[in-house]
Structure formats: C-alpha cells, structure tokens
Amino acid sequence: MKIDNTIETFNSLLKRRGFIWGPSPEIYGGLAGFYSYGPAGMALKNKVLSLFRQELRAFGFGEVECPTIMPEIVWKASGHLERFIDPVLKCKKCDTMQRADKFLQDLFPDLMIDGMSYDKMEELIDKNNISCPKCDTPFEKIEEYNLMLKTEVGAGNIAYLRPETATTTYLLFNRLDQDARRQYPVKIFQYGKAYRNEISPRQQVLRMRAFDQFELQLFIGKEQEMDYEDFNEVKTYELPLLNWRLQEENIDIPNTISLEKALNDNILKKPAYAYCIYLGYYLTKILGYPEEVIRLRQHSPNERAHYADDAWDLEIKTNQFGWVEICGIHDRTEYDLRRHGEFSNQNFEVPMGQDPKNKEIPQILEIAFGPDRIIYTLLETAFNVEDGRINLKLNPTLAPNTVAVFPLVKNKESIRKIAIDVHKNLLKHRISSFFDAAGSIGKRYRRQDELGTPFCITIDYESLKDNTVTIRERDTMKQRRIEISKVPEVINDKLLNITP
RNA sequence: GCGCUCGUAGUAUAGUGGUAGAAUCUCAGGUUCCCAACCUGAGGACCCGGGUUCAAUUCCCGGUGGGCGCACCA
Structure with missing residues (x-):
C-alpha cells in the first residue's frame, strides 16, 4: 500500500500494527461504539497508566476501584438519572428525532423549558400545533432516550452501568475520610470502565459506548480552596488558557498566562481549582505532546454539566478530528456529597479546620482523563512520514x-x-x-x-x-x-x- | 436516530450475473546485507440474512458497520 503523509495511512497503521481494532466484534460485523486494543495499543496504554500511577503517588494520591454497576438510587442521587435521560420527539412520518426540550426552547426562547414536565411539554406542543420541521407531520408522544445502560441485578433490581467512575468514588466518602485520618484535601483517583449509550458513536475510540476513565478527585474544604498551600509552588507556571469570554468574541487562540495572573484577572476563581488545572496540564505534558497542540478551554455557563461550577477541557489538536478533549477539570462543589448524603441518610459534614465544631460538606474538584482519547491523540500527534518512511515519534518511555x-x-x-x-x-x-x-x-x-x-x-x-x-x-x-x-x-x- | 454514500485477502485496492486480478503483507527456502533489494515456492478476500435468477460478490429488500450532512455529545 501507498505510504504518504495522510490520515488514511495513519488509520491503516492503527490496524496493521495492532494498536486499535474494531468496531468489535469484527468477525460478526461489529457493534458501533466498541473497540479493542491490540498488543501494541495495550502496551502503550499500560505505559501511560503506569506513568500516571507513578506520578500520582508522588502527588499524594491514593487509588481505589469500585464496581461498574450500581443500583438505581445512586444515579438518582447523582442526578444522572434525571440528566442522562433526554426527552425526544419522533416524527410519525419521517422518523426524524428531535430533543424535545432543546427543540421547544428554540421555538419559545422566552419560556423556561428546563425542568418542565413531559406532560407540560406535550401540552405546549398541542396548543401550538407544533409539527416536524422537515415534513410538517405531527410528532409521536415524548419518549425517553436513556444515555445510561440499564440492567437488572438478581431478580428485578434495576441497576445501571456507571456513566462515569467519579460518582462511584464519591460513594466511598465516609471510608476515605477515615482512611485519610481527616487530612484534607483527600486525594483519590480511580481508573476503570464507564458506559454510555451514545446515540450515534463516531470518531473511532473518541466516542465509545464502553470507555476508560482515569479520574482524580480532591475532597477539600471551602476555605482551603481559596488558600491552598500547594498552589504557591505552581502559580508562576504559564498555561494556554482560552476562557469562555474569549470564545464568545470568536477568539480561538488561548492566552498563555500564569495561573497567578489568571486568578488576578478573575479568569479563575479558586487557587485549589487552578492547581487542578496545572495538574491536568502537567500529566498531559509528560506524555510528550508538543506544546502547540495543547490548550485549555473553559466551558461557557450553559455548556457545563449539571454538577459543575466551573469547567475547563484540556484539548489536543488533531488532524482528523480537530480539537479533542482528553481531560475535563470540574469544580463539582459540594453537590455530589450533599446529594449522596441526603439520599443515603448519611451525615457527610466533617470538621475541616481547627474548630471541630465547625463542620461542612467537603467540596470536590475533579480532573477526569479519557485514556482512550489519550492513546488516540498520542498516536496521531506522533505520526510522521519522512521520505516514505513512517516514523511514530512516541515518547521513548511510552513506546510499546x-x-x-x-x-x-x-x-x-x-x-x-x-x-x-x-x-x-x-x-x-x-x-x-x-x-x-x-x-x-x-x-x-x-x-x-x-x-x-x-x-x-x-x-x-x-x-x-x-x-x-x-x-x-x-x-x-x-x-x-x-x-x-x-x-x-x-x-x-x-x-x-x-x-x- | 434520519438522509446520502460505501463495504472485495492482514492493509489499501481492480473487477464481474457464470466465485475474482495486480500491489503490499505473511510463511518456507535461497542469496545478499545497515535502512521497505532480489530469486523460488506457498498462503490469504467478495459484511450478514432474505428475494429475483438455471446461476448473485455483482441486481432488489432488510440488517449491520464505516464515511459525510442533520440531530445528539453528561
């Protein structure tokens, strides 16, 4: 086959040399959104994971591993059951699918659709004679599309495959609090599989239905967030920050400024969160990405997840898919612990400072990597063709x-x-x-x-x-x-x- | 999920209503040796199911998977 510097040559390399195969199971035609790693891909992945584990030990993180299946109540508490199920409208004639809430919001910008019941949405549709924008046929009733994979455990116990590892880590909170002897921040990470029933998985391993997550959590006090000792060691580092206000002005070139300046300019609010951004960047940098393909992009307020107070994506520039998020850094506030405390009737308030009577629910800062996206972007940025010779310029410590x-x-x-x-x-x-x-x-x-x-x-x-x-x-x-x-x-x- | 389009050795492809041809690849043998050399021999494919037909990899229908567009993307 022809060897030239094209994305086709790269894609065939992934298969030929045993990095990534799929969709799996290939001999049965494949199921969209599921991929396998060959020996070379797995060797690379393992080396990335080892490096991360080694680094995180040095940063004082402990590792946990939790079940990938959790009962329904967990996802009620986390908010995923509510937020991961989308109301959809299907056209009776052409089968076009619309997301009901977004569709209605566009039609009625002045109404508050978010939080509206399905019945109310139906009412709105009937009243205004809303029909399919493509063929003008009325819609079917609102259906639910659940992004979580549902299963049954034992006889009739509804459970879900976890859509993120983070939540399962939070469920260990009272254990971790004791285990760490209340030395806050408590730093924990978990690596493992997560599952999402994507409507249309595309872009190879970038949007899979079963994928890896490598998620770091800081359980931390409110005061500590604003006065975080470790931040002083990193505050002079300059990072490529693209905040959402810049994006609103259609600027897509990040501002490379120090974290200290970002705080002073109100781009970042909390030193501890700024530290997390640094840590995410550091872990990315040591994998060997060139500086020019890395940027940190802030979510606009309406782009954020239901639990996030601030969110930045660490993105890698690729040829095939543009900027790809490999890591999300979220300020999840006390949302998760508060909810799990409420739903489980546990008291998650702990003394965080000098005064043992002064209790609070810890805040959570999260740094969530997608190892599959790391592998893909590492391979793509390492791919070179020099005079008809393919040279995969991987970081030597990571090469299979x-x-x-x-x-x-x-x-x-x-x-x-x-x-x-x-x-x-x-x-x-x-x-x-x-x-x-x-x-x-x-x-x-x-x-x-x-x-x-x-x-x-x-x-x-x-x-x-x-x-x-x-x-x-x-x-x-x-x-x-x-x-x-x-x-x-x-x-x-x-x-x-x-x-x- | 919808629309368009495509699916041939491991990879990337040619082609056909009478089951496929070259490249590269892999294996064995020979020869040479520092950047995809050469010789000999061998191996390997028509996405799945149904229909039309004497005969389907080819035509039709359905499924499935990829690409693109729309929608979706915590």
Whole structure:
C-alpha cells in the first residue's frame, strides 16, 4: 500500500500494527461504539497508566476501584438519572428525532423549558400545533432516550452501568475520610470502565459506548480552596488558557498566562481549582505532546454539566478530528456529597479546620482523563512520514517496544546467537525488547519505526570480533557502536535522560 | 436516530450475473546485507440474512458497520 503523509495511512497503521481494532466484534460485523486494543495499543496504554500511577503517588494520591454497576438510587442521587435521560420527539412520518426540550426552547426562547414536565411539554406542543420541521407531520408522544445502560441485578433490581467512575468514588466518602485520618484535601483517583449509550458513536475510540476513565478527585474544604498551600509552588507556571469570554468574541487562540495572573484577572476563581488545572496540564505534558497542540478551554455557563461550577477541557489538536478533549477539570462543589448524603441518610459534614465544631460538606474538584482519547491523540500527534518512511515519534518511555534486537543476517548462527543473548539480557533487565530476524535489516528498522521503537540494536560481523553492537536511534537513524555488556545500561541511561 | 454514500485477502485496492486480478503483507527456502533489494515456492478476500435468477460478490429488500450532512455529545 501507498505510504504518504495522510490520515488514511495513519488509520491503516492503527490496524496493521495492532494498536486499535474494531468496531468489535469484527468477525460478526461489529457493534458501533466498541473497540479493542491490540498488543501494541495495550502496551502503550499500560505505559501511560503506569506513568500516571507513578506520578500520582508522588502527588499524594491514593487509588481505589469500585464496581461498574450500581443500583438505581445512586444515579438518582447523582442526578444522572434525571440528566442522562433526554426527552425526544419522533416524527410519525419521517422518523426524524428531535430533543424535545432543546427543540421547544428554540421555538419559545422566552419560556423556561428546563425542568418542565413531559406532560407540560406535550401540552405546549398541542396548543401550538407544533409539527416536524422537515415534513410538517405531527410528532409521536415524548419518549425517553436513556444515555445510561440499564440492567437488572438478581431478580428485578434495576441497576445501571456507571456513566462515569467519579460518582462511584464519591460513594466511598465516609471510608476515605477515615482512611485519610481527616487530612484534607483527600486525594483519590480511580481508573476503570464507564458506559454510555451514545446515540450515534463516531470518531473511532473518541466516542465509545464502553470507555476508560482515569479520574482524580480532591475532597477539600471551602476555605482551603481559596488558600491552598500547594498552589504557591505552581502559580508562576504559564498555561494556554482560552476562557469562555474569549470564545464568545470568536477568539480561538488561548492566552498563555500564569495561573497567578489568571486568578488576578478573575479568569479563575479558586487557587485549589487552578492547581487542578496545572495538574491536568502537567500529566498531559509528560506524555510528550508538543506544546502547540495543547490548550485549555473553559466551558461557557450553559455548556457545563449539571454538577459543575466551573469547567475547563484540556484539548489536543488533531488532524482528523480537530480539537479533542482528553481531560475535563470540574469544580463539582459540594453537590455530589450533599446529594449522596441526603439520599443515603448519611451525615457527610466533617470538621475541616481547627474548630471541630465547625463542620461542612467537603467540596470536590475533579480532573477526569479519557485514556482512550489519550492513546488516540498520542498516536496521531506522533505520526510522521519522512521520505516514505513512517516514523511514530512516541515518547521513548511510552513506546510499546523500548528496544528491538536484530542479527544483521539471519543465516549466520554465530551472529544470531549473540543477538538472542543480547535480547534475553535486556528482558532480564525488564526492558521491553523485541527480537526480529525476518527480512532485510532495513525492513526490520522500518517495522520498528512504525511501532515507535526508539532504539534498535544490531549484531553484525564486527560484533564477532570485538563484542560491540550498533545502537540506532529512531528519529535520526544514526547509529554508534557500544559494548555488548553495556547495552541495558546505555538504554536505561537514554530513557532516564528523556524521562520528565 | 434520519438522509446520502460505501463495504472485495492482514492493509489499501481492480473487477464481474457464470466465485475474482495486480500491489503490499505473511510463511518456507535461497542469496545478499545497515535502512521497505532480489530469486523460488506457498498462503490469504467478495459484511450478514432474505428475494429475483438455471446461476448473485455483482441486481432488489432488510440488517449491520464505516464515511459525510442533520440531530445528539453528561
């Protein structure tokens, strides 16, 4: 097939090299919105997750894991049952579907549609003889479209697959409060699957019906939010911020300013929230995205989720899909804990300051990553074609294979033997090494370039004489000779120099 | 979900009312060796179901999946 610098070449690479396959199950024709990761994709994903876990330990976060299915009451309390079910109007004739509330709001800008009952909406439709905008046929009655996947647990207990991991983390609040010995902020993250019954999933893994979330939560006091110690360490960092007022003026170039200035200019309100924005940006940056493809975009007030007081998306610029949200940073206030306290009859007020009598429900700040979107955008931004050669310029620490080892020729037993020894020694040092003897040496280099392997070791005739091998770097294709005994050490050194 | 459009080896494609052709790929053997070389041999596909027909991968209908547009996107 043709190798050129196009999105088609990239899309076929994803499949050919075992990054992403689907929709799954492919042999049965596939189900829209479900994808599988191949070995290369999974290796990359695992390396991203490991890096995140390692970093978050350093930032003082603990990890939890909760069930992906929760009873109905949880989603009543969280507000998802109400907000994730959309009223829809279907035309009797042409089957066009409209979202009832939005449709009516557009027709009656002066009425307050939000919160109106379905009966009231029907009444409004009847009174005004509203019909399908396409074919002028009357609508069917309002139906519900539930974005949550419903299931039954045991006999007849209604439950839902979680539409986000965050809520399940909040349900542990009283445990976490004790576990952390009331040392606020309590910092917790959860990684796992979430499910949404998207009406029309498109854009590959960017909008799946079963997807990963990696969500960080800060449980924090109201006062602490405004006077947050850790913020001082990061306040001078400059971040590309595109606030909603800029967007309203049709400006889509972010303002790169320090967090301190953003607070002073009232773009951000709370130092602790600003810190979360920094943390989201930091975790994104260490994955190796170039600066120019990252921006932080604020939601306008009517774009925000039902629980959010402020919301910023961390977006990556892609060729295929434009700006893609890979992380959402939300100020969820005390909404979630208040609701779960109410619905479960628990008292979630805890003393947050010096005075044990002064109790409050903690605020929640959330940093929610979509690992699948990370994988896609990492691959797309790393994809390069240079003179007909595909080079996947992944961050070397994240590449599926760290090293590949080749015998220069496959039919010289002495050379092959050394190559296998070098390969095994690398594995012994727990360095991801891949052995390949098939095809010409050039072809083997190219195969690894397509996987983003940063280093290739080749054993040649000279190796037989002086115990040295060549190490070739992916981006420059330059090579130099090093001693066989030093191979793992050299690789580790190189990785260390690149690691953030 | 609606409309338009498309679905052929792993990948990207040609083509046909009488079951497919080249490329690349994969495997084996040979040869060469530091950037997709060459030779020999082999392997591999018409999205699913129904209909029309003597015969359907091809035509029709339905489903399903992709792309685009509309709607939706916590």
